[in-house]
Amino acid sequence: MNRQNIELSIVVAIYNVRVEFGELLNELKKLSKISQVEVLFMNDGSTDGVEAILSKINYDNFITVTRQNGGLSYIRNEGLKLSQGRYVWFIDGDDIIDSSFVLRILKILEKQESDFIQFYYKRFSDSLGITFPEQSEKKLRMQWLSVDQWFSKLIDPKEQQFENYAWAHIVKRSIYTSNNVAFPIGRNYEDVATTYKLANKTSKILFIKNVAYYYRDRPGSITNSYTKIDVEDLLLSINEFKSNKLLVFSAKLKTNFTHRYLVGAYYMNMQLEDDLNKNLKKQLRSEILENNFLLLNLKFKFEYILFLFNIYEFYIGTKSFVKNYKGKP
Template identity: 35%
Template sequence: MELSIIIPVYNVSKYLNSCLESITSNYLFDNKVEIILIDDGSTDGSGDICETWSEKYPYIRTIHKKNGGLSSARNKGIDVARGRFLSFIDSDDIVADNFINIILKILEEKRNLDILIFSYQRILDDNIEKKINYSTCELIAKKYAFELLISTRHDIEKISNTGNYAWNKIYSRNLFEKVRYPKNRNYEDIATTYRLLDNANEIYLTDSILYYYTDNPNSIVNDLKNTRNIKDLISARIEQLEFLKKSDYKEIYAKAYGQLVGICVQFMHKFYNFNLKYDENIKYVESTLMSLDISKLKKWNKFRWGIELYIFQKARFIFKIVRK
């Protein structure tokens, strides 16, 4: 089997049918693809929707499990997948028409591919055009892949191929021999994707938009009051930063360091603005900010984040007064 598409499912009955309709569009069953629905203990009927789709299509199978979170669901999918390549799709998102056929075409052309990175677009309204013509993909240097990993580049239409996301990439199954997503943590992509890139030999990039991301306001990571989110985000960033520090990617490390400062500074403003409850997660952000070194910021970040970091470390009362 060529491709296993792994879809964690948890209480997404509002979105799931649209997601699966987009994936199965224009694909004729040929024994090259399987879709694995991991029902992670849904309580809103999503599990029943999974079963309906499994009965309808021979290449879709459903696995029900006790709720364990996104990482647990993805890991379960990896364990049972039979394809040479793996794709992860979030159940509240959609993909381009002909998604499966396009991916199979690329995998046929690039037999030694380890990772494929493709472009995505945030869904801004319901009138999005999903029909695309696959262009070409090119082999890129690993250094460039890491530059994309920490880039924040987005054009005016919110189109990008950047980021740590699991869902805008195709992976050789071999990359997961010693890698799994960390359990009981959010922002698990950030803690994992850099390890997969490091293990890869041939990384390809296409600017074709194959994925459409739904900014779900009910998702876990969009809950500003869940302070555990920021701790998971920062700890994952620090792990990634430590890897970059030991690598040859010094400029990438410098940019990632600036991003970490910015993330911490922005969250502390939210903490004061929203009067969030002070807990161990907030304390973790504070201690991280106090440990960061302004001298490690490159000139393009020193003015933007360096001043605020200095104020936070030396004159906290001023930082609290400044509302952003």
């Protein structure tokens, strides 16, 4: 295969996903004869037997690479180094994509240039519940966004399917390589630390209002359980964002972004029972109250007031109680 004319590199991070991987592989096989696409299966030292499945993959545009376990950021960075596509899409081996979306994206890129393509995603726990759109419903709903418009959607509480996860966008590979953007090794919430850097270097963002990615909710995953390290890693990413002097985003957007993730870190910290986290909680509350209240959107102003009077946890507890009470028969 001539790897000089690749339009899209799909980098699949694989670690102990033998049970779930087959569903994604079935979709990716539909791209096995598409010469503009390469798929890199990056095995991060799996120990569950998934390598037996990988060893049987034999398509010209499918490449399997095994590394010693180094974590998600490490294996993504390795995939980026090996990729040859003009665009790159990072996905996880236990999730599912709609292969027909890739074909439609390729057609769009033949006619229109974009630095960054954002799309919706959907969570699922049972793949039997996934139904890809019928042919008549597969028309892509597209909107061009400025960088500030993209950032506004990212921090909009109403845009719950618009996220900064690495698998929620396809980006020109040169945006990564020319700006030395890499996933931070050994840290969780690596997407929070990288996505804004990519958007900051783009000029044309294409937003596709269709679901292209299906994220599997697994018990024990990082998005469903938290540790003190998770909170500290997220806080580190926030502080890196705050100290970055090269960002083009407006002060209002930067303030709202900081608030959103500080509150997220505080909420995560609430789930921890260790008394040692009290100091971290105080630090987070202090940083939340350092934000400029006047620049916050309405929902975030409400949260700011809750923190100001130190009743955020009471509010969350009451809200949870009411929700559970209403759910009783």
